Amino acid sequence: MADKPPRRPRAETPKGFRDYFGAEVTERKAMLDRIAGVYHRYGFDPLETSAVETVEALGKFLPDVDRPNEGVFAWQDEDADWLALRYDLTAPLARVAAQYRNDLPSPYRRYAMGPVWRNEKPGPGRFRQFYQCDADTVGSASVAADAEICAMLADTLEEVGIPRGDYVVKVNNRKVLNGVMEVAGLAGDDKETERGIVLRAIDKIDRLGPDGVRALLGEGRKDESGDFTKGAGLSAEQAEVVMGFTTAKREAGAATVARLRELVGGSSIGVEGVDELEAIAALLEAQGYGPDRIVLDPGVVRGLGYYTGPVYEAELTFQITDEKGRPRNFGSVAGGGRYDGLVKRFTGQDVPATGVSIGVDRLLAALRAKGRIETEAAGPLVVTVMDRDRMADYMAMVGELRSAGIRAEVYLGNPKNFGNQLKYADKRQSPIAVIQGGNEAEKGTVILKDLILGAKIAESATLEEWKDRPAQVEVPRGDLVVAVRKMLGQ
């Protein structure tokens, strides 16, 4: 009996992961560089932690606290430690702030960029590895730190190509919400579960609408699939107090503040929150960040449980067309807030902190949807191989071109079929093919074929403008670099 050959491995990315090619990589890199430039100018220093952390250090702070034990890729190390891939850049920062607390400047202002991993069900456009780009100030209790992050977020969006008017940074304060909950009778340690349900319900208002939220504030809600989500069990009156909070936004920031002051009534934490919001608004206004860029919006609560004060979110306000051709708002591309408890987990000491995370892949998608990415699609010049024994000559040509800073390569596939070489040049979006057969070699010339012009002529052969421009020139070998520069319009 003959052995069956071993099954070949599948050439597939794991489910929920993807590869990024060419311009996808350089466009993201260009965006990260621009963001880093703004963060740097604001005084933040880079930090790069490793992808792997102990499960213990990461803690369980994923947004979807309905499933607290899921969401991370984790495994047990040989020496019994549980390790995991980081799910965000905030948890590693809290670990770093605690680990190096005696060496770091205080406040510690850092930025970080890189992939994070979520062990979630993948969906369309929803991947299990994606980029974040964060900036945080650790060790400052001042609302000036929060205001600064909001201003920086606005500056950053404009820097990467979102013009003013196409985005808005919304600011709110968890303390106000806590005050409202106090008024609604949801204070006290025994009500933590209810407060969590309220928080997540409000966070879903865009998706569920006011009635959906009301249902979650009350007995609960059955979704389209028939699944039932238990509600917070609030009475109708209690629910209305909370709902009033979500609709407290007014045209002017001062009016919003006034409305919130009514809602929090005598709750001291609520009053503190409103005062902070007012202070942030004043600082931003003094710097000229008006409501065309940053607004107070009590509808923003952020899903994460760990926020303790100001929260903020950047939303793109333009519409895009979804997969089904319907217009929809692009929505949130960044968010953050104040989290005064994350470092305390490690040290036992209060360390106030605030920061923002930009969802880089979403932001890139938005810019692409708006056609605002300038794709640098210039492929390399391709020097074709007419005579494989003269490979050294062809390599000398690309050597000269590269030394002159021109992207170039010799065709390295099988040179037998010349058509394949031109097809290759085409696929690489090569601007020029360089050709030197035996005749040209003897004469001491090379032929430059203008592939961009050639493609244009092929598209619409009648246009006058190309009449006088040859799609192909023969030049002395010694003029290669000069002639290429001329054809490239350099």
Next chain:
Amino acid sequence: MADKPPRRPRAETPKGFRDYFGAEVTERKAMLDRIAGVYHRYGFDPLETSAVETVEALGKFLPDVDRPNEGVFAWQDEDADWLALRYDLTAPLARVAAQYRNDLPSPYRRYAMGPVWRNEKPGPGRFRQFYQCDADTVGSASVAADAEICAMLADTLEEVGIPRGDYVVKVNNRKVLNGVMEVAGLAGDDKETERGIVLRAIDKIDRLGPDGVRALLGEGRKDESGDFTKGAGLSAEQAEVVMGFTTAKREAGAATVARLRELVGGSSIGVEGVDELEAIAALLEAQGYGPDRIVLDPGVVRGLGYYTGPVYEAELTFQITDEKGRPRNFGSVAGGGRYDGLVKRFTGQDVPATGVSIGVDRLLAALRAKGRIETEAAGPLVVTVMDRDRMADYMAMVGELRSAGIRAEVYLGNPKNFGNQLKYADKRQSPIAVIQGGNEAEKGTVILKDLILGAKIAESATLEEWKDRPAQVEVPRGDLVVAVRKMLGQ
């Protein structure tokens, strides 16, 4: 009985992982950008695969095949797939080349940079996450592809700051070694284990010396710890044939080629290997890459089992001082070769490929050891807070400075103690502290404190040159940006 408070998590990186701060991050980024610039000019396109692959797709190609089941961080996914962190950038490339074989240009020339993970015992300077920066040509059987990679490697090293003479790229060919083994009677499928032992023995010649290698070619070798490594079981005559190969390097490439031709005798694979080496040498010489940059060196075999033809390695030739104060050669910072079987694993079809991997962290360490990294240590200007009620004024100052492209921030810690603010500015390596107390505010001025000059004066207060330069100036508030620029020497 009172509950014990829950144990606080340890604020620690997992064993073998580390954090990178400030200049460590920007220096590496600057190096990666430079390398990418060279790769791009050579016509390579970027590819970014995810950190996670299926274990099946990765395969087992770690250098240390003595322990084939170790070396990767792996875990079982919910749907029973085994996933793992990539241990290099070549295995994911092979998967991509197979997965997208109908869409990618052929040859496919890609570069990739990013962290890889090895589940190995960490040691001093040896981490479980480190950066690689690879370039590969997939789908070219031509030795011109190998020659090009060697030339590019030399260019890259010079581009990142290793001057000519401080490095050498060594080239060899596995086929030559296979020919030598044929001559030594080690051909045939039943001798694969022996050939593997021979390969790894030669790869260790720098560490073990000729006698150590001879022992491994014969019965085996006991190391200092008393552990015994089984040898290939070659006779003394067979071993001498192999040892002759490791010492075949001659002053001139042509002489090395001649010596190798003798050694491979009538082995057709061996002759093929020597012919390829000769062709590579000729191509490189025609482009002016002489033995001051690239040499033939039969001593280089590379430990990886999957190489099938040319192999190459970049070595830094200068000495550094090790932890114990002894001078030692820095050694290898990059390596690669031709691997014609990796894509075939997936597709069953032959896909020739060749490429190089630069160990970015080692290369950075080398440049630091030689003092060849220009550290950009400029911290932000720090605007101090003399009066916390005028935070908006201070933020307006940094706003102006940032708009002028000057890195600046307001002190966001507790402003009570002014000394702490200056200590903070010092720790941040801030060039200038901006001060505006009540008096200055009334007069409409600000004070600029030159912290760099201040530090220099503190170091050596007598120097004449600083006599006329004040370490502190008071300027009109409206002149802030101009005066800062002047103090910064811009």
